[in-house]
Amino acid sequence: MTGEREHQALVVRAPGDVALVGRPPLEPRTGHLIVRPDLVGLCGTDLEIIDGRIDPAYIRYPVALGHEWTGVVAGDSPLAGQRVVVEGIIGCGHCRRCAAGQTNLCETYDEIGFTRDGAAAGEILVPATLAHPLGPAVAAQDAVLTEPAAVVYRGLVRAGVRPGSRVLVVGDGTIALLAVLLARLWSPAEVTMLGRRPEQAGLAASAGATAFTTNPPEAGYDLVIEAAGATSAVQAALALAGRGGTVLLLGLPPHGASVALAADDVVNNDLAILGSFSYTAAAWREVVALLNSGQLRPGRLISHRYPLAEWEQAVTTLRGAPGPRGKVLLTIGQDNERETR
Numbered sequence: 001m002t003g004e005r006e007h008q009a010l011v012v013r014a015p016g017d018v019a020l021v022g023r024p025p026l027e028p029r030t031g032h033l034i035v036r037p038d039l040v041g042l043c044g045t046d047l048e049i050i051d052g053r054i055d056p057a058y059i060r061y062p063v064a065l066g067h068e069w070t071g072v073v074a075g076d077s078p079l080a081g082q083r084v085v086v087e088g089i090i091g092c093g094h095c096r097r098c099a100a101g102q103t104n105l106c107e108t109y110d111e112i113g114f115t116r117d118g119a120a121a122g123e124i125l126v127p128a129t130l131a132h133p134l135g136p137a138v139a140a141q142d143a144v145l146t147e148p149a150a151v152v153y154r155g156l157v158r159a160g161v162r163p164g165s166r167v168l169v170v171g172d173g174t175i176a177l178l179a180v181l182l183a184r185l186w187s188p189a190e191v192t193m194l195g196r197r198p199e200q201a202g203l204a205a206s207a208g209a210t211a212f213t214t215n216p217p218e219a220g221y222d223l224v225i226e227a228a229g230a231t232s233a234v235q236a237a238l239a240l241a242g243r244g245g246t247v248l249l250l251g252l253p254p255h256g257a258s259v260a261l262a263a264d265d266v267v268n269n270d271l272a273i274l275g276s277f278s279y280t281a282a283a284w285r286e287v288v289a290l291l292n293s294g295q296l297r298p299g300r301l302i303s304h305r306y307p308l309a310e311w312e313q314a315v316t317t318l319r320g321a322p323g324p325r326g327k328v329l330l331t332i333g334q335d336n337e338r339e340t341r
């Protein structure tokens with residue numbers, strides 16, 4: 001036995017059945033990189049995967065969790081030692097959507113942490129073309145938020161944030177906080193956050209919100225971003241947009257839920273209602289450029305970190321720990337690997 005290192009992966013074997021599972025070392029593969037993740041973010045979608053509440057079209061069990069992450073390239077690649085973030089959506093590269101740059105709409109849905117194993121593991125094998133190297137000045141805690149930042153960034157580009165405009169973000173979780181942080185790049189006059197938990201006010205301020213409230217403000221916003229993923233938040237977002245305004249739906253309400261819509265108001269108020277699914281390769285390039293230039297430092301939104309072995313505590317925190325709650329991370333390090341002799 002030559003000290004081959006087994007690694008552990010946090011696997012959802014089936015809805016409600018989650019465990020740390022020992023895995024043999026990954027085999028190198030042409031066109032791929034082996035990456036050692038060191039920080040992995042968890043989000044509400046991971047809870048939906050764990051609970052089996054996710055639309056079955058977007059998941060394949062068993063699956064290792066982990067679609068928000070950063071790590072360091074391993075093995076004898078020329079990139080070995082390099083910190084990277086890796087696009088999760090693996091476009092086929094030849095359908096009409098991929099050809100048009102709409103990689104989020106590729107006709108063959110394939111995504112790390114959903115239809116193939118994610119990064120909550122000692123090692124992960126990824127297509128080399130999807131890895132984005134980060135400069136040495138970028139901290140891992142900022143890099144780990146690239147995926148949700150790309151989701152938000154793509155939505156904001158789709159909706160358009162005008163300088164001097166009034167923006168309202170509905171929700172107070174990580175996507176909402178990132179929406180505040182990123183919207184400010186376009187210099188709106190105001191970014192108000194309508195949250196549910198008063199404890200989130202401090203995180204909202206650190207993201208750059210000009211106001212935080214738990215009571216619906218007066219309607220009339222140019223852009224309302226729904227980032228809570230709840231039907232009540234969608235309804236609030238639709239009601240709070242001003243005439244000529246845009247409502248951007250970023251959150252993912254429960255599969256199959258529907259919302260009552262006053263259709264005449266949509267017409268009378270000249271509203272644009274947009275959904276935004278995931279991210280494009282272009283959004284990743286933009287977010288990586290913002291990280292590398294130091295213009296985007298989302299690490300301030302991290303509130304909790306747990307070693308991989310304490311994943312149950314991380315999940316409990318994510319489900320509703322009291323107090324301020326931003327991004328919840330798993331940390332993966334030497335303690336996750338053991339010699340198999």
Ligand SMILES: [Zn+2]
Nearest residue numbers: 042043045068
């Ligand atoms: Zn996520």
Ligand SMILES: [Zn+2]
Nearest residue numbers: 092095098106
């Ligand atoms: Zn495609």
